[in-house]
Every structure is written in structure tokens, then in C-alpha cells.
Amino acid sequence: MISLQLKKTQTHDWKGVLPTPKQVEETISLHQFMRSLYVEEFWDAIGRLGVMPPLHIVNQLIARGPQNDRADEWTPVEVSEAEFLFLQQQLCDGSGGYCIEDRSLWGCADYTSWREALVAKIRANPSYKGLSRAVQHALLGIPLGQGRWLERREVTNYRRARDVDPILHPLRKFLMSLSHCLPDCCGIEAFAFDPEMIEASCEKFGRIEPMHALDKVLIDLENLELKHTEVCSQFMNCTMHRDDLLALLRHIETTLCEVG
Numbered sequence: 001m002i003s004l005q006l007k008k009t010q011t012h013d014w015k016g017v018l019p020t021p022k023q024v025e026e027t028i029s030l031h032q033f034m035r036s037l038y039v040e041e042f043w044d045a046i047g048r049l050g051v052m053p054p055l056h057i058v059n060q061l062i063a064r065g066p067q068n069d070r071a072d073e074w075t076p077v078e079v080s081e082a083e084f085l086f087l088q089q090q091l092c093d094g095s096g097g098y099c100i101e102d103r104s105l106w107g108c109a110d111y112t113s114w115r116e117a118l119v120a121k122i123r124a125n126p127s128y129k130g131l132s133r134a135v136q137h138a139l140l141g142i143p144l145g146q147g148r149w150l151e152r153r154e155v156t157n158y159r160r161a162r163d164v165d166p167i168l169h170p171l172r173k174f175l176m177s178l179s180h181c182l183p184d185c186c187g188i189e190a191f192a193f194d195p196e197m198i199e200a201s202c203e204k205f206g207r208i209e210p211m212h213a214l215d216k217v218l219i220d221l222e223n224l225e226l227k228h229t230e231v232c233s234q235f236m237n238c239t240m241h242r243d244d245l246l247a248l249l250r251h252i253e254t255t256l257c258e259v260g
Contacts, residue, residue, distance in 0.1 A: 002030045002083050004062075005075040006038070023072070030079070031090040034058075038070050041111045046091060048135055049118060050099045054106040055084045057114055098130050137189050142244075144251055145194025153241040155230055161239045162228040167220045170213035171249075172235060177201040188238040193248065198255045207256055214253050221246055 006026045011018055034042040039061050045053045053061070063076050079087070092099045105121070108114035122128055122139055126147065133143060141149035155161070168175070178197050181190040202210070221242065224231075232239040 002077060002079065003027050004030060004033050004077060006071045007073045008071050030077070030083070031087055034087070034091065036070075037068070038066070038074075040068065041115075045111075045115070046099055048132070049115075049122075050095070050129060050131070050135075051105075051118055052088055052091060052099065052101040053111065053114060054103070054108070055079060055081065056106075057108070057111050058084065058087075061111065098132075100129055133189050133192075142188065142193060142248060145196065150244065150247055150251065152244050155239050155241065157230060158232070158239050161230040161232040162224065162242075163234065164221065164224075164231045164245070165233050165235055167217055167224075168233055168235075171210065171217050174201060174205055174210045174213065175236065177204060183235065183237040186237075188236060188240070191236070193251060195255050195258070198252060199259050202256065202259050207259060211253070211256055214249060214256070218246065218249055218253070221249070 004027070006028060008024055008026065009021050010024045011021045028036075033039075034046060037043050041053070041061055042058075045051055058079055062074075062079070065076070066073060088101050092101060102118075102121075105114055105117050108117050119139055122131070122135075126136075126140055126149070131139075136143045136149065141151035143149055165172075175191065178192055178201055179190045180192050180197075183190045221231075224242065229242055230239060231242045231245055
């Protein structure tokens with residue numbers, strides 16, 4: 001099993017801050033190294049996007065050396081084809097299908113061009129591989145379930161976004177019932193807007209109350225002055241274009257009608 005020898009500057013121990021920083025050495029297996037944040041591109045590729053970078057790019061990133069403060073240096077290694085296949089087995093086979101290898105992208109010269117090609121492939125065919133909610137939000141838009149996404153416009157002025165929490169208040173309890181994480185932590189990604197989640201919330205709230213609340217919220221949002229093109233919500237921890245929020249709420253309205 002291929003390993004790397006890391007050198008790091010230790011400033012803390014279990015007692016607290018050290019009087020004098022000291023350098024320590026650590027041996028780490030390559031598959032653990034690639035799943036950590038020693039090389040941010042590895043974390044981006046494997047941890048976020050779920051695709052193994054090509055062998056030549058893996059070797060490029062290892063040879064480049066540290067780019068952050070997680071390690072001062074490491075002994076360079078050259079990963080062979082056989083070792084790469086072993087890495088693939090460790091990183092991909094145990095991921096439940098989330099992390100894959102795709103040799104159709106091996107013609108890219110470096111990580112930047114490889115990532116651009118990968119993102120283009122995902123956007124052209126979102127069912128190409130399993131995607132985390134965070135990646136779906138970043139590359140495709142807000143997941144609506146059933147292979148649909150709401151593509152969001154870019155927010156250009158966060159500071160001038162209109163606070164619409166007072167408008168959303170009648171719908172707040174219902175919207176919070178769609179959260180699977182804390183909005184303070186994940187923002188809009190904390191909410192699931194797929195039909196199954198909306199239907200499950202209807203079992204708690206019924207359908208009529210949320211429908212009435214939606215009618216009022218939609219009317220009030222549509223009646224905002226035209227200058228308020230960007231809106232924000234503190235309890236949802238998000239800022240978005242008003243038309244995108246309207247489209248999201250209309251998706252919920254349509255789903256509630258179908259549930260009924």
C-alpha cells in the first residue's frame with residue numbers, strides 16, 4: 001500500500017497552545033490522503049463531485065506539494081497504474097456508487113480543464129452519476145425531485161436584497177417542515193422540495209392551510225415594487241432573485257394540488 005510521509009507544524013496539543021511550535025512527521029496512506037483536505041482538489045473531486053481524477057492529474061497534484069497550512073511538505077511519490085487501480089477500489093467501491101471513475105475525461109491536461117469537462121458532462125446529463133444536494137445546488141439549481149431543478153439567477157447585490165420574511169411568515173411552519181438540516185448551517189440546501197417531502201408535510205398540516213398561505217404569499221410577493229428584484233429570508237438563510245422564489249413557491253403550489 002502506497003503511503004506519504006508528511007511534515008507538519010504542530011501549534012496545539014490536548015493541553016492547549018504549545019509554548020513553541022514543533023515539527024512532527026506523520027505517515028498516511030494515499031487513499032486517506034486523497035480523502036482529506038491536504039490537497040483541496042482531491043477533496044473537491046472525490047468528496048464533492050464523486051469522480052476519481054485521472055492518474056496523470058493525481059500525480060501532478062501530489063508532485064505540486066502543499067498549497068495550504070495543513071502540511072508543510074511531503075515526500076513526493078509517483079502513483080503507478082497498478083496502485084491507481086488499488087486506489088480506485090478503495091475510494092470508489094466503498095462509496096455505494098457515489099464515487100466513480102470516468103476514463104472518457106482522461107484526455108484533459110490538468111485539473112482545471114478536467115473539472116470543467118466533468119461539470120459540463122454533469123450539466124448535460126444530470127443522471128450521469130449520483131450527486132449530493134450541495135453539488136446539485138451548485139451545478140444544476142434547486143432540486144425539485146423527479147429529475148427537475150430550478151436554475152437560479154445570480155444574485156448581484158446581497159446588501160440591497162429585500163427582506164421578505166414578513167411576507168413568508170404565513171408559510172413559515174410549512175416551509176420549515178421541509179427542512180432536513182438547519183438553515184443556519186446549510187441555507188436553502190437545508191430544504192427538500194421534492195414531491196415526497198411536500199406530501200409528507202401535508203400529512204402533518206393538511207393541504208388546505210398551506211394552500212391558503214401560499215395564495216397570500218404569492219400575491220404579496222408579486223405585488224412588491226419592481227425594484228425589489230432580489231429578496232432574502234433570514235429563517236431560510238438565503239438570498240435569491242424574486243422570480244426564482246416565486247417559481248419555487250409555484251412548484252410547491254402545483255405539488256400540493258397534485259397531492260389533493
